[in-house]
Amino acid sequence: MPFKLVLEKRVKDVPPWYPFATSIGSVVIAFIISGLILKLIGGQPLEVARYFFTAAFGSWAAFSDTLVKATPLILVGLACTVAFKMKLWNIGAEGQFYMGAFFASLVVLLPILPPDSPKIVVIGAMMVMGMIGGAIWGFIPGYLKARFSINEIISTLMLNYVAILWNNFWIFNTWSDAGFQMTPTFPKSAWLTRVTDYARPYKAFMQNTDSGLTRFLESIGLERISGMTLHLGVVFGLIAVVIVWWLLERSRWGYEVALIGDNPHAARYAGLNIARNIILVMMVSGALAGLAGMSEVTGVVHRLQERISPGYGFTGIIIAWLAKLNPFAVVPVAILFGGLILAGREIQPSGLAMMLQGFILFMIISSDVLLRYKIRFSK
Amino acid sequence: MTNAVEMQNVTVRFPGVLANDQVNLTLKQGEIHALLGENGAGKSTLMNVLAGLYKQSSGTLKVHGQPVSFNSPKDAIAQGIGMIHQHFMLVPTQTVTENILLGLDDPGFALNLPRYDQKVLDLQAQFGLHVDPAAKIWQLSVGEQQRVEILKVLYRGADILIMDEPTAVLAPQEIDELMNTMRSMVALGKSIIFISHKLHEVTAVADKVTVLRKGVVTAEGISAKGLTPAKLAQLMVGREVVFSVKKKAQEPGDVVLSVNDIHAENNKGVPALRGLSLDVRSGEILGIAGVTGNGQSELAEVITGLRSCTGRVIINDEEIANRPPIRAIESGVGHIPEDRSKVGTAPNLSITRNTIMKSYRHEPIGNGWTINFVKARQEARQLKDKYAILAPSVKTPARNLSGGNLQKVILAREISTRPKLLVAMQPTRGLDVGAIEAVQTLLLEQREAGAAILLISEELEELLSLSDRIAVISHGKIMGVMPVEEADVNKIGLMMVGSETVNN
Numbered sequence A: 001m002p003f004k005l006v007l008e009k010r011v012k013d014v015p016p017w018y019p020f021a022t023s024i025g026s027v028v029i030a031f032i033i034s035g036l037i038l039k040l041i042g043g044q045p046l047e048v049a050r051y052f053f054t055a056a057f058g059s060w061a062a063f064s065d066t067l068v069k070a071t072p073l074i075l076v077g078l079a080c081t082v083a084f085k086m087k088l089w090n091i092g093a094e095g096q097f098y099m100g101a102f103f104a105s106l107v108v109l110l111p112i113l114p115p116d117s118p119k120i121v122v123i124g125a126m127m128v129m130g131m132i133g134g135a136i137w138g139f140i141p142g143y144l145k146a147r148f149s150i151n152e153i154i155s156t157l158m159l160n161y162v163a164i165l166w167n168n169f170w171i172f173n174t175w176s177d178a179g180f181q182m183t184p185t186f187p188k189s190a191w192l193t194r195v196t197d198y199a200r201p202y203k204a205f206m207q208n209t210d211s212g213l214t215r216f217l218e219s220i221g222l223e224r225i226s227g228m229t230l231h232l233g234v235v236f237g238l239i240a241v242v243i244v245w246w247l248l249e250r251s252r253w254g255y256e257v258a259l260i261g262d263n264p265h266a267a268r269y270a271g272l273n274i275a276r277n278i279i280l281v282m283m284v285s286g287a288l289a290g291l292a293g294m295s296e297v298t299g300v301v302h303r304l305q306e307r308i309s310p311g312y313g314f315t316g317i318i319i320a321w322l323a324k325l326n327p328f329a330v331v332p333v334a335i336l337f338g339g340l341i342l343a344g345r346e347i348q349p350s351g352l353a354m355m356l357q358g359f360i361l362f363m364i365i366s367s368d369v370l371l372r373y374k375i376r377f378s379k
Numbered sequence B: 001m002t003n004a005v006e007m008q009n010v011t012v013r014f015p016g017v018l019a020n021d022q023v024n025l026t027l028k029q030g031e032i033h034a035l036l037g038e039n040g041a042g043k044s045t046l047m048n049v050l051a052g053l054y055k056q057s058s059g060t061l062k063v064h065g066q067p068v069s070f071n072s073p074k075d076a077i078a079q080g081i082g083m084i085h086q087h088f089m090l091v092p093t094q095t096v097t098e099n100i101l102l103g104l105d106d107p108g109f110a111l112n113l114p115r116y117d118q119k120v121l122d123l124q125a126q127f128g129l130h131v132d133p134a135a136k137i138w139q140l141s142v143g144e145q146q147r148v149e150i151l152k153v154l155y156r157g158a159d160i161l162i163m164d165e166p167t168a169v170l171a172p173q174e175i176d177e178l179m180n181t182m183r184s185m186v187a188l189g190k191s192i193i194f195i196s197h198k199l200h201e202v203t204a205v206a207d208k209v210t211v212l213r214k215g216v217v218t219a220e221g222i223s224a225k226g227l228t229p230a231k232l233a234q235l236m237v238g239r240e241v242v243f244s245v246k247k248k249a250q251e252p253g254d255v256v257l258s259v260n261d262i263h264a265e266n267n268k269g270v271p272a273l274r275g276l277s278l279d280v281r282s283g284e285i286l287g288i289a290g291v292t293g294n295g296q297s298e299l300a301e302v303i304t305g306l307r308s309c310t311g312r313v314i315i316n317d318e319e320i321a322n323r324p325p326i327r328a329i330e331s332g333v334g335h336i337p338e339d340r341s342k343v344g345t346a347p348n349l350s351i352t353r354n355t356i357m358k359s360y361r362h363e364p365i366g367n368g369w370t371i372n373f374v375k376a377r378q379e380a381r382q383l384k385d386k387y388a389i390l391a392p393s394v395k396t397p398a399r400n401l402s403g404g405n406l407q408k409v410i411l412a413r414e415i416s417t418r419p420k421l422l423v424a425m426q427p428t429r430g431l432d433v434g435a436i437e438a439v440q441t442l443l444l445e446q447r448e449a450g451a452a453i454l455l456i457s458e459e460l461e462e463l464l465s466l467s468d469r470i471a472v473i474s475h476g477k478i479m480g481v482m483p484v485e486e487a488d489v490n491k492i493g494l495m496m497v498g499s500e501t502v503n504n
């Protein structure tokens, strides 16, 4: 070979924008590779790309659907971010998501609250229960690690299956709706408010305003909000972003998490209680994933059923990584993946979105090499 | 004589720092060349360039007269250049021979260890570097581990050796042995560049001296003959350095630390402290003298709550033994740990975040749930100025600091909290002469302010000039305690090997 690829260890720190650039680069390269593969098997990559884009971001209605998918992704992305900051490899967000959904549903199914309770009380109770459910599912591996040094990767992975089967048991057995693998639909008081719920008051409002505004809204395609499924969960997600950012970057606890993550020996020397923080971080992480489960049950499916997650918990790992553990960056990344999941459902071959996700993960992991090494060509 | 190495106009730039500015250095075949300079002067950086770890921004390297360009340490070793780093890079669970062979192509898939053990033994005999080839690394003392590092580069055929502060971690006797090894290596045609802050070592062993100040060469390859430590210090710092600090006479106060009959094991599960007792009073410095590995590390860890033990450790009437480390911290114990990078700092956190490691729980840094980072940065800037920590800003991550500056971050943090008891383990290790003077003055200030200080050091001179009393530790026990006025090197030396006991 005339040229040789040389990996040179970086001595100087990369500039602050560099990690984000590699993230974006990874996504772009993953798209290109997927396109090439599509071409190889005789597809039309540009057509597909256009379809992808229209299906996910082409109209306000499509974008609303994308945001619906992005909502749980924001929350699980944050869940992973919190754990990864302390170098705790929680890959159990999926299970914590299911437990959150299950515990939230208990409010209606047991029921914990009488069916005619006001909406705000029901939703509030479901949020708390969802977070408790996820937190319990985080506590178990956290405790096992803190107390017996049991590897959290294995335990969180295994607990995913337990959670899914646990859910199935109750859906198939106790709360099955006429033999289907789902519970009966929840009362409206357990539904998160959706944009479409405002359609009627909005129409009444529009009739009374001057036509200029009406025309403007029509021109950007926002005049028909009925049917938009975007729900309040997205607000939970955005509030959670700010809270998690504050916790990690400004609070005492966030400082402890960063210190333990960077050097546990120094943390012990500085008087930190590492065992307690392991449990706490796993519980916070679990609670965020649990809230995602609650939001999905109350905002989208309105009942507990099988397969409420197409692997959100696992996608959360990729999202946290792509966002470089920055809570704000989680939002755009989650929206991108929300679009992928949405568009991927309608496209043939159906594995395309999954393949793309796989490539993105692969690229992002490989691109970390760029953060530590310079690549040069030499003779 | 030919030139083994010529570095010409080497410049290395880091963001915000010009670490080496047009540096020239010539190493002759068969010479020991000392590289001196203040903390952060750029010594390690320059040597990392020569060892192929860093790439210079500009400038040329020649080895044996041939221009070379290194992209990795492999390239450097191919030219016969090997570096012995201050932090050893050995695999603790493997044997000496296994570590020496690590990464080489020669023993292929099947490993015939005994054959290679013999090769290692031959090499040892040649240079007088003795270590059991079949011993596991974790069983070895620091000095022996260093010998393994040296054997490792010799085995790879290095004839130019770079040693970055090799003596910082060694006991005085080990230092003598190392110097003998260095002399026998140059006698066999090797050439050595050697970094040290201990100027008497330089005058004892070096042929030539190059001095760096703030990245610039201030003395290039001058002959070491006739140089005195005082003259060297002046070349380095640019002013005269007072080698003895003034200690005021003062009466010690109440007992702050009382250690009673403690027993503890070391990391290998072997008893390291065996019935040790001592007291330290407020306004007093108790120096602990002893050969490394006689329980000093374990003693410091027991007092700061990092190691479990039997017996009693009482600080200001509070029982500390076997309580979590936070108890000791909250009762006013400062701790300068032995290992600055593994224990004392968090590499990827900023200087600011490293300086608040102990103070973030309380006002004015900690405030309920939050940390006041504005305030934290302010205080970090003050500490940076006061302790002359060399870094572009307080946002610089700790890993980018030079060895001595990292040590200063720890000192700044631990001393600035005005501890009631300060456990100082090798506090001046890796510091330049100017910084040593400053830190010793600060320790004495703490003493005058009424702190009790337990000073654990290898440096007998340092102990004698700072301490009020000196205790000698051997095999996990205090062999005797004496007022510093009655202490002399011979007496301490005898007690160190455990042959004489003086009662307090």
Ligand SMILES: Nc1ncnc2c1ncn2[C@@H]1O[C@H](COP(=O)(O)OP(=O)(O)OP(=O)(O)O)[C@@H](O)[C@H]1O
Pocket (backbone or CB within 6 Å): A011, A012, A013, B014, B015, B017, B018, B019, B037, B038, B039, B040, B041, B042, B043, B044, B045, B046, B390, B391, B399, B400, B401, B402, B403, B404, B405, B430
């Ligand atoms: N990887 C790096 N990134 C940024 N700055 C660096 C890096 N390595 C070293 N520096 C800076 O370069 C300067 C020289 O550092 P160097 O480690 O060479 O000093 P030194 O002479 O070995 O000091 P010491 O005696 O304290 O070990 C210092 O200001 C240091 O902060």
Ligand SMILES: [Mg+2]
Pocket (backbone or CB within 6 Å): B043, B044, B045, B164, B402, B403, B404
């Ligand atoms: Mg150095």
